[in-house]
Amino acid sequence: MSTATITPKGPGTLRGARLPKWSPYAIAAGSIALAVGIGLAGGLHSRVQWGLIAAILYVVGTYAIATAVEGKRQAKDRIATSLVWVAFLLAVIPLASLVWSTVARGLKVLDVYFLTHSMGVVADTEPGGGIYHAILGTLEQVGLATVIAAPIGVLTAIYLVEYGRGRLSQAITFFVDVMTGIPSIVAGLFILSLMLMFDMQPFGFAGSLALAILMMPVVVRSTEEMLKLVPNELREASLALGVPKWRTILKVVLPTSIGGITTGIMLSIARITGETAPVLLLVWGNAFINANPFEGAQASLPLYIYQQYANSAGSGAAYDRAWAASLTLIAFVMLLNLVARGIARWKAPKTGR
Amino acid sequence: MAKRIDVSGLTAYYGSHKAIEDISMTVEPRSVTAFIGPSGCGKSTFLRTLNRMHEVTSGGRVEGKVLLDDEDLYGAGIDPVSVRREVGMVFQRPNPFPTMSIFDNVAAGLRLNGNYKKSELSDIVERSLKGANLWNEVKDRLNKPGSGLSGGQQQRLCIARAIAVEPNVLLMDEPCSALDPISTLAIEDLIGELKERFTIVIVTHNMQQAARVSDRTAFFNLAAVGQPGKLVEIDDTERIFSNPSVQATEDYISGRFG
Ligand SMILES: Nc1ncnc2c1ncn2[C@@H]1O[C@H](COP(=O)(O)OP(=O)(O)OP(=O)(O)O)[C@@H](O)[C@H]1O
Ligand SMILES: [Mg+2]
Numbered sequence: 059m060s061t062a063t064i065t066p067k068g069p070g071t072l073r074g075a076r077l078p079k080w081s082p083y084a085i086a087a088g089s090i091a092l093a094v095g096i097g098l099a100g101g102l103h104s105r106v107q108w109g110l111i112a113a114i115l116y117v118v119g120t121y122a123i124a125t126a127v128e129g130k131r132q133a134k135d136r137i138a139t140s141l142v143w144v145a146f147l148l149a150v151i152p153l154a155s156l157v158w159s160t161v162a163r164g165l166k167v168l169d170v171y172f173l174t175h176s177m178g179v180v181a182d183t184e185p186g187g188g189i190y191h192a193i194l195g196t197l198e199q200v201g202l203a204t205v206i207a208a209p210i211g212v213l214t215a216i217y218l219v220e221y222g223r224g225r226l227s228q229a230i231t232f233f234v235d236v237m238t239g240i241p242s243i244v245a246g247l248f249i250l251s252l253m254l255m256f257d258m259q260p261f262g263f264a265g266s267l268a269l270a271i272l273m274m275p276v277v278v279r280s281t282e283e284m285l286k287l288v289p290n291e292l293r294e295a296s297l298a299l300g301v302p303k304w305r306t307i308l309k310v311v312l313p314t315s316i317g318g319i320t321t322g323i324m325l326s327i328a329r330i331t332g333e334t335a336p337v338l339l340l341v342w343g344n345a346f347i348n349a350n351p352f353e354g355a356q357a358s359l360p361l362y363i364y365q366q367y368a369n370s371a372g373s374g375a376a377y378d379r380a381w382a383a384s385l386t387l388i389a390f391v392m393l394l395n396l397v398a399r400g401i402a403r404w405k406a407p408k409t410g411r
Numbered sequence: 412m413a414k415r416i417d418v419s420g421l422t423a424y425y426g427s428h429k430a431i432e433d434i435s436m437t438v439e440p441r442s443v444t445a446f447i448g449p450s451g452c453g454k455s456t457f458l459r460t461l462n463r464m465h466e467v468t469s470g471g472r473v474e475g476k477v478l479l480d481d482e483d484l485y486g487a488g489i490d491p492v493s494v495r496r497e498v499g500m501v502f503q504r505p506n507p508f509p510t511m512s513i514f515d516n517v518a519a520g521l522r523l524n525g526n527y528k529k530s531e532l533s534d535i536v537e538r539s540l541k542g543a544n545l546w547n548e549v550k551d552r553l554n555k556p557g558s559g560l561s562g563g564q565q566q567r568l569c570i571a572r573a574i575a576v577e578p579n580v581l582l583m584d585e586p587c588s589a590l591d592p593i594s595t596l597a598i599e600d601l602i603g604e605l606k607e608r609f610t611i612v613i614v615t616h617n618m619q620q621a622a623r624v625s626d627r628t629a630f631f632n633l634a635a636v637g638q639p640g641k642l643v644e645i646d647d648t649e650r651i652f653s654n655p656s657v658q659a660t661e662d663y664i665s666g667r668f669g
């Protein structure tokens with residue numbers, strides 16, 4: 059009999075012993091205190107070591123206490139939860155400290171003057187100057203790169219998902235994969251070799267081309283995933299109404315996935331905005347304002363940061379400017395991410411009443 | 412409006428897999444024809460060959476003839492897009508367009524085809540929603556998203572969307588399989604009304620439903636798993652359910668098979 063294997067239990071067996079709600083916090087506090095104690099006693103200098111000891115104590119402690127009180131199965135559940143928390147903290151701590159140190163150092167010289175003036179003839183060692191020329195250059199180069207890469211990328215993805223069959227689409231997928239792996243310096247060298255062939259001087263648009271090469275595969279990949287998420291039933295519903303395929307794609311498939319596609323493009327813009335290597339090779343950098351991306355060297359934010367930092371010897375005016383520019387760059391990228399989220403939420407298919 | 416469908420020698424493939432073989436039948440205009448048969452015998456496949464939706468699936472291929480009145484749907488130079496405007500379809504799972512409002516869903520076929528007069532649009536939408544027995548439930552929220560309706564309402568929305576383009580034939584693939592008895596009844600009543608204007612083909616696993624709504628019934632079966640499905644017989648519904656001419660049909664209807 060199968061019922062024989064079930065051990066008879068008294069009333070209320072569905073409610074086993076539970077640790078109180080506050081127990082994870084208590085265990086966390088206890089393991090931190092213990093870790094500090096061990097650190098002091100053992101003479102460990104690195105706070106990182108203290109943190110790691112606390113993390114290990116927290117996971118082990120949770121498991122031990124939960125096993126003792128709640129039993130094995132709940133203990134496994136709790137150990138998974140505590141591991142996720144530890145991993146989350148490990149990921150957040152570097153991010154938070156990065157943002158913190160950038161804000162702390164960057165705010166020193168970041169003001170309206172800094173954002174609206176170029177370096178001009180200000181020497182690296184002198185205070186003053188600004189990043190207007192670099193912001194302008196970054197916006198133009200990234201903007202042009204997006205104008206090139208986003209349409210090509212989206213159209214490629216549409217081809218691959220909606221039309222692609224057989225050899226050609228396999229070949230395209232392969233090349234997109236290969237392109238994803240191109241190091242940014244190689245993309246820069248590729249454009250540079252073309253420039254040298256035609257005996258051209260550095261200019262902003264050359265940088266845009268290299269950035270477009272880097273951006274395109276990211277756009278293709280993210281758009282592809284978004285298009286695949288559109289249920290086939292919607293395409294069939296539209297086709298069965300006698301709507302031609304291209305109109306179905308334009309009016310049904312794209313509107314359904316536009317939020318995700320835009321998010322993907324925004325994130326890929328954020329990614330190329332920080333690229334330094336190709337810009338260094340192709341755009342060169344310029345202390346003066348050059349609003350024309352098609353002629354003459356331009357500045358750009360990541361390049362400005364690199365050059366200021368390289369010339370600063372670790373302190374002084376150039377050092378401060380490098381951090382302020384970094385803060386601007388991070389703020390810009392975060393803004394893009396926020397805009398992307400906003401668009402995704404705004405354009406998401408509505409389900410409510 | 413309603414047109415006769417004449418199928419002869421129709422065989423459909425998925426890649427190299429032959430799903431249905433050598434099917435011939437006539438579907439009368441202004442009538443309801445029900446397809447019944449065990450799962451996997453190719454009812455949906457056959458239904459989708461009737462408006463050239465079969466070739467939308469990758470590897471989908473069809474041999475044979477489907478005459479709509481006197482025009483071969485698979486003849487040379489026939490545009491599948493215009494075929495689908497004449498032969499509409501309602502799917503098993505309700506699939507309203509999630510980005511569109513209720514109004515836009517019904518108007519979708521006309522808008523996306525681009526052949527309509529602006530002034531007529533709201534009339535057509537109202538007429539179609541009334542035709543699908545949905546008007547009273549949604550008339551106050553035409554601008555709300557269509558996916559916010561209940562399953563049964565969504566299915567009727569899809570029917571309204573399909574009849575808004577005034578097709579000659581309406582194909583329905585298990586339109587009630589996800590619905591409660593009340594919505595099912597509403598849709599069955601609707602089918603009874605729609606057959607005044609359209610030729611209707613409905614796939615169903617519900618014998619009572621087939622008996623209730625259809626004038627003629629076709630029974631499909633397959634010899635064995637992996638074999639292509641075949642049409643066993645098609646006859647007046649009354650005859651199929653009282654005195655079918657093939658033993659297999661009687662076994663299937665009365666629940667004795669295998
Ligand atoms: N997209 C597809 N690709 C390959 N084979 C398919 C596809 N769709 C259906 N088939 C095959 O075609 C045969 C008929 O399938 P079909 O969906 O027409 O059956 P059905 O009678 O509608 O079944 P059900 O009553 O379960 O809906 C089955 O053997 C099925 O495996
Ligand atoms: Mg089916």
